[in-house]
Amino acid sequence: MIRVAIANQKGGVGKTTTAINVATALAATDWRTLLIDLDPQGNASTGIGIPAADRHRSAYDLLIDQVPLSECTQRTRITNLDIVPATVDLSGAEVExxxxxxxxxxxxxAFDQPSPIDARYDVCIIDCPPSLGLLTLNALSAADTLLVPLQCEFFALEGLSQLLKTVEQVQQRFNPELGIIGVALTMYDRRNRLTDQVAEDVRSCLGELVFQTVIPRNVRLSEAPSHGLPALIYDHQCAGSRAYIALARELIGRLPQRRKAA
Ligand SMILES: Nc1ncnc2c1ncn2[C@@H]1O[C@H](COP(=O)(O)OP(=O)(O)OP(=O)(O)O)[C@@H](O)[C@H]1O
Ligand SMILES: [Mg+2]
Known part of the structure; x- marks a missing residue:
């Protein structure tokens, strides 16, 4: 199972939207996918259609009570896509x-415990909260690689350098194997000259690390979570969905060949 953390300590840059829709696109491409919601806000859980009352086990149980991962997953209504949901008590986990x-x-x-989990999924997507606290550090320590959604706005690159510093520290102290699979530009607005400029700056600074696919600002992407559906299912034709399908395809091209269950 390949583990991909989706992180950026900046809030509201499209982490959860990316996690939900990339996970859905992978599942639709026949990758058996597990989404772990590591954010106490629980946006990924809500957005995928798991109301708070239906979250049987959560990332809190996994991290604090060390309930086996295989007991914390639950099905979503999307084929090939399971989730470890988050509940508000996860905010206490950071302190605990x-x-x-x-x-x-x-x-x-949790991943290392001997369990059938590795054979059940090809890929695991971890949605992180908007901080570089212990929850995100847990995700970065457990992940094989990191995908960074970056909003095309003025301070984007500043935030990124802080994130990259943290990645370096995690590599040195906890997880030397941690890679960065790519930076995805989000909320791109073609009519806004500033976003264009930022996108250009980011590309000239990071080169190939930046995915070719750019996620446009698209109202359908922001409507979908209130229906408990990934945009990809809510409206798979909209510009946002098409962009996420393209991003997932690019991601697959960068991931190592998935390990199929024996
Ligand atoms: N490409 C987009 N176009 C329009 N709206 C978007 C787009 N991406 C995300 N949004 C909306 O912007 C808001 C923030 O997005 P999202 O929740 O994905 O960001 P986040 O980084 O996970 O936020 P947080 O840091 O709070 O976890 C949400 O309301 C979401 O629906
Ligand atoms: Mg989020």
Whole structure:
């Protein structure tokens, strides 16, 4: 199972929208996909159609009570896509983790436990909260690679350098294998000259690391979560959905060949 964390400490840059729609696109391409919602806001869980009352086990149980991963997953209404949902108590986890040993390793330990989980999924997408706190550190320590959604706005690159510094620290201290699979430009507005300029700057600074696909600002993407559906299912023809399908295709091209279950 390949583990992809979706992180950026900046809020509202499209992490969750990317997590939901890339996970859905992968599932539609026959990748058996697990989405882990590691954000106490629970936006990925809501957006995929799991109301709070239906979240049987959550990322909190996984990290704090060390309930086996295989017992924390639940089905979504999307074929090939399961989720470990988040509940509000996950906000307490950030505090509770401070006092436990190996506090940045909890998620990795959950993956490492002998369980059938590796054979059940080809890929795991981890949606992170907007901070570089312990939840995100757990995700980065457990992930094989990181996908960074970057909003085309003025301070985008500044935030990114802080994130890259954190990645370096995680590589040095916890997870030398952590890679960066790519940076996805989000909320691109063709009519706004500033977004154009930012996109150009980001590309000249990061080169190939930036995915060719750009996610446009698209109202359908923001409507979909209130229906508990990925945009890809809510309106698979809209510009946002088409962009996410293209992004997922690019991502697949960059991922190592998936390991099929024996
Ligand atoms: N390409 C887009 N076009 C229009 N609206 C978008 C787009 N991407 C995301 N949004 C909307 O912008 C808001 C923030 O997006 P999202 O929740 O994906 O960001 P986030 O980085 O996960 O936020 P947070 O940091 O709070 O977790 C949401 O209301 C979402 O529906
Ligand atoms: Mg989010």
């Amino acid at each position: 983790l401070v006092s436990v040993e190996h506090r940045t390793d909890r998620l990795r330990q």
